[in-house]
Amino acid sequence: MKRYALMIDHESCWGCKTCEVACKQENHSPYGIKLxxxxxxxxxxxxxxxxxxxxVNTCRHxxxxxxxxxxxxxxxxKREDGMxxxxxxxxxxxxxxxxxxxxxxxxxxxxxxxAQKCNLCHHRVDRGLIPACADNxxxxxxxxxxxxxxxxxxxxxRKEIRQNGQIP
Amino acid sequence: MKExxxxxxxxxxxxxxxxxxxxxHCRMCHGGCGVLVYTKDxxxxxxxxxxxxxxxxxxxxxxxxxxxxxxxxxxxxxxPMKRAGAKGSGKWERISWDEALDTxxxxxxxxxxxxxxxxxxxxxGTGRDNEAxxxxxxxxxxxxxxxxxxxxxxxxxxxxSIITCGTNPIVDYENHPKCIMVWGNNLVISxxxxxxxxxxxxxxxxxxxLIAVDPRLTRIAARAHIWLQLRPGTDTALxxxxxxxxxxxxxxxxxxxENYVYGWEPFVKRVSEYPLDRVEExxxxxxxxxxxxxxxxxxxxxxxxxxxxAIEQQVTCADNxxxxxxxxxxxxxxxxxxxxxxxxxxxxxNVGYFGAHRxxxxxxxxxxxxxxxxxxxxNFAIINPKCVWDAxxxxxxxxxxxxxxxxxxxxxxxxxxxxxxxxxxxxxxMAVSDFFLTPTAELADIxxxxxxxxxxxxxxxxxxxxxxxxxxxxxxxxxxxRSDHEMLNDLAHRVGQGEHWWDDFEGALDYIxxxxxxxxxxxxxxxxxxxxxxxxxxxxxxxxxxxxxxxxYSSLLEKWGYDPLPQYREPPESPYSTPELYKEYPYILITxxxxxxxxxxxxxxxxxxxxxxEDPIVEIxxxxxxxxxxxxxxxxxxxxxxxxxxxxxxxxxxxxPRIIAAQHAWWFPEKKDPGHGxxxxxxxxxxxxxxxxxxxxMGATHVRTLLCKIYPENGEGxx
Numbered sequence: 001m002k003r004y005a006l007m008i009d010h011e012s013c014w015g016c017k018t019c020e021v022a023c024k025q026e027n028h029s030p031y032g033i034k035l036x037x038x039x040x041x042x043x044x045x046x047x048x049x050x051x052x053x054x055x056v057n058t059c060r061h062x063x064x065x066x067x068x069x070x071x072x073x074x075x076x077x078k079r080e081d082g083m084x085x086x087x088x089x090x091x092x093x094x095x096x097x098x099x100x101x102x103x104x105x106x107x108x109x110x111x112x113x114x115a116q117k118c119n120l121c122h123h124r125v126d127r128g129l130i131p132a133c134a135d136n137x138x139x140x141x142x143x144x145x146x147x148x149x150x151x152x153x154x155x156x157x158r159k160e161i162r163q164n165g166q167i168p
Numbered sequence: 169m170k171e172x173x174x175x176x177x178x179x180x181x182x183x184x185x186x187x188x189x190x191x192x193h194c195r196m197c198h199g200g201c202g203v204l205v206y207t208k209d210x211x212x213x214x215x216x217x218x219x220x221x222x223x224x225x226x227x228x229x230x231x232x233x234x235x236x237x238x239x240x241x242x243x244x245x246x247x248p249m250k251r252a253g254a255k256g257s258g259k260w261e262r263i264s265w266d267e268a269l270d271t272x273x274x275x276x277x278x279x280x281x282x283x284x285x286x287x288x289x290x291x292x293g294t295g296r297d298n299e300a301x302x303x304x305x306x307x308x309x310x311x312x313x314x315x316x317x318x319x320x321x322x323x324x325x326x327x328x329s330i331i332t333c334g335t336n337p338i339v340d341y342e343n344h345p346k347c348i349m350v351w352g353n354n355l356v357i358s359x360x361x362x363x364x365x366x367x368x369x370x371x372x373x374x375x376x377x378l379i380a381v382d383p384r385l386t387r388i389a390a391r392a393h394i395w396l397q398l399r400p401g402t403d404t405a406l407x408x409x410x411x412x413x414x415x416x417x418x419x420x421x422x423x424x425x426e427n428y429v430y431g432w433e434p435f436v437k438r439v440s441e442y443p444l445d446r447v448e449e450x451x452x453x454x455x456x457x458x459x460x461x462x463x464x465x466x467x468x469x470x471x472x473x474x475x476x477x478a479i480e481q482q483v484t485c486a487d488n489x490x491x492x493x494x495x496x497x498x499x500x501x502x503x504x505x506x507x508x509x510x511x512x513x514x515x516x517x518n519v520g521y522f523g524a525h526r527x528x529x530x531x532x533x534x535x536x537x538x539x540x541x542x543x544x545x546x547n548f549a550i551i552n553p554k555c556v557w558d559a560x561x562x563x564x565x566x567x568x569x570x571x572x573x574x575x576x577x578x579x580x581x582x583x584x585x586x587x588x589x590x591x592x593x594x595x596x597x598m599a600v601s602d603f604f605l606t607p608t609a610e611l612a613d614i615x616x617x618x619x620x621x622x623x624x625x626x627x628x629x630x631x632x633x634x635x636x637x638x639x640x641x642x643x644x645x646x647x648x649x650r651s652d653h654e655m656l657n658d659l660a661h662r663v664g665q666g667e668h669w670w671d672d673f674e675g676a677l678d679y680i681x682x683x684x685x686x687x688x689x690x691x692x693x694x695x696x697x698x699x700x701x702x703x704x705x706x707x708x709x710x711x712x713x714x715x716x717x718x719x720x721y722s723s724l725l726e727k728w729g730y731d732p733l734p735q736y737r738e739p740p741e742s743p744y745s746t747p748e749l750y751k752e753y754p755y756i757l758i759t760x761x762x763x764x765x766x767x768x769x770x771x772x773x774x775x776x777x778x779x780x781x782e783d784p785i786v787e788i789x790x791x792x793x794x795x796x797x798x799x800x801x802x803x804x805x806x807x808x809x810x811x812x813x814x815x816x817x818x819x820x821x822x823x824x825p826r827i828i829a830a831q832h833a834w835w836f837p838e839k840k841d842p843g844h845g846x847x848x849x850x851x852x853x854x855x856x857x858x859x860x861x862x863x864x865x866m867g868a869t870h871v872r873t874l875l876c877k878i879y880p881e882n883g884e885g886x887x
Contacts, residue, residue, distance in 0.1 A: 021233045031775055031779055042822070043390070129179055135174060139366040161373065165375030
């Protein structure tokens, strides 16, 4: 079984928030509910120098997801391909998953009375399409979707070229 | 592994059962990205970047994706209306297009008869690709007065680069500069004309060195190898300091300087007046950093300067641009691959020709408002806004009786907003074409419902200088909305200009394309057309300037009575130019930080975009916040000698504690009274527009740097 993950090269992120709107366009989450969000980290002094980065926050689709364990209804499942998917039909809105998530990546949708999280656009992936936020929308090309080891290798290579100035 | 393909159009169509996908060209900023518009049941349901487009390579920003929330917005104007109560009372009555255009035509003809065509001022803001058609209408009418953002946005880049080297040098990201100096620009969030963030980002990924010049720590500045954190408004001094290093250390391109520049000796003399001790004192940038940046820029080739609007909204507008042009020129980076290229547009009837500038009747151009004062601007058919407000309020030098704003919201975007508001209240007749009843439109006598980019056929990027044109294809019709182009084509027939116009606007598109031997119907089938790409063209024919050289010393500025070389001038309000005022207003306020999703005054009613930022934000250094008793999220009052406004505090360590950074163009469409909160958080309530505070050549209003005081808003309402 292939494994899939969404990975973000935070060093490259410019904070343009396009991924937030790409997600809205696909998943139509209500106003105020963000399944992916771009957070500012800094400015702050790091190693004697002012630094300022963006952190893109979304479900990490953890290897051992605490949200799955706490859900009494069995509404959240870890699939064999690695995706952690919430079934909104089963969710009763008890919010225990929200408390269990250490990444603050699950939100309560008070309109529908359910918890909302990134399901990695499984409805797209299962039909051969890339998740909306990772589908070539990002101007920094910093959102990757694919096999985790391969993606990590790509991010590392890109960082090396960026830092060493190897222009082909 | 399943093979995933980026931007997989066929699969999208199959999976979602869309009815069609139309390739088009977005205009949610000053234009530029190729897009795919998916429809279902006759409605736009998804917008994505076009992977085949050479401008954006399939990527797209939040604004582009949210375009259908604009097109289908419930508050949109979808039919013409006339005022049905007092001006600004918010009372409107639906009328037909015929009644609207006949009324406007009647007014135009009557003012022209009684007061001359110059009493009618046409206007646009940033321009929704309607610039050329508006100029065409005004010129044929005989009015030399088209009021745009051109005095302090893009117009200066065009005017100064034309007088220096014939056209605007565009960064050649396709060939990856090895050093990029981003000067007062945040192109990964904003939309500097002719550029998109994606190619810039890719060049950095290829290893380009990065220098950032900015008073604030943007993410670009944080990623830069060198960040020059200058005092706001001192750009010319900093650039002259860098030029001083490059000249004295002989880091310039000797061959280019010896053969292709004009005025080298006086130029060297001028830069020697800016020794680094003096420049450090003016700019607050340490000498060693200026030297380091100058060396990196001059010795890493090809190198390029990514510039934008921030340096133009200053009293030194033209000289800021001219000093940066000098940096591009003497380092040998003009018209070389990976440097800054003088791209050729495709061989169509260009924007200047179509704009019919040569058809303005004799004797009318000398009546251009402010043309004798702001002579660089005047020669490029650009006027300063205060000249129009004065002509309305004081009827000097002659009365302006009618305003026709087409995509413009000047009560939000022009300096000294209260004066703008008074002028709009007083003017005899005003028509506005726009998407919504904006605070400006609310003061009109007639409003017209303008089409968005999804609702028109047009030649996208017609006016740009990056060498491409791209078809914008109509996808939908909303209500009775009409493109500004169709509207003016119709109106032109009603005021007797018919012989210079067409049965419908497709005729104009054919006319523009005709020299290439194609029609709109042919072009519509193409992805894009690119002009011929050649480098170092100046080696054959020289530059398109009076001396045929790259004019460090501008013979045209000299002819028009200006200093032909760049010089530093202190901002009109600063700790040094107005020390007394500084005691009462002890902070330097900068006013233009950009936020994703918004485009100046636009998009605050679009749910996906307003969700990105609910409130106007002012950034305050933690030390300053502590001193003034402000916490994150508090409403802060900012006050200048012109007035006061409020925005929410964001504690931000990435700038000098003496600086406050506010956002611009905030109004509140959700407030349903006719003012829509136009003066609550509008930074132009604070800015000055006095003629002395404008660039003497370009008439740019100095809105980016002023003095202010800040304090917590009293009473309830905090947090």
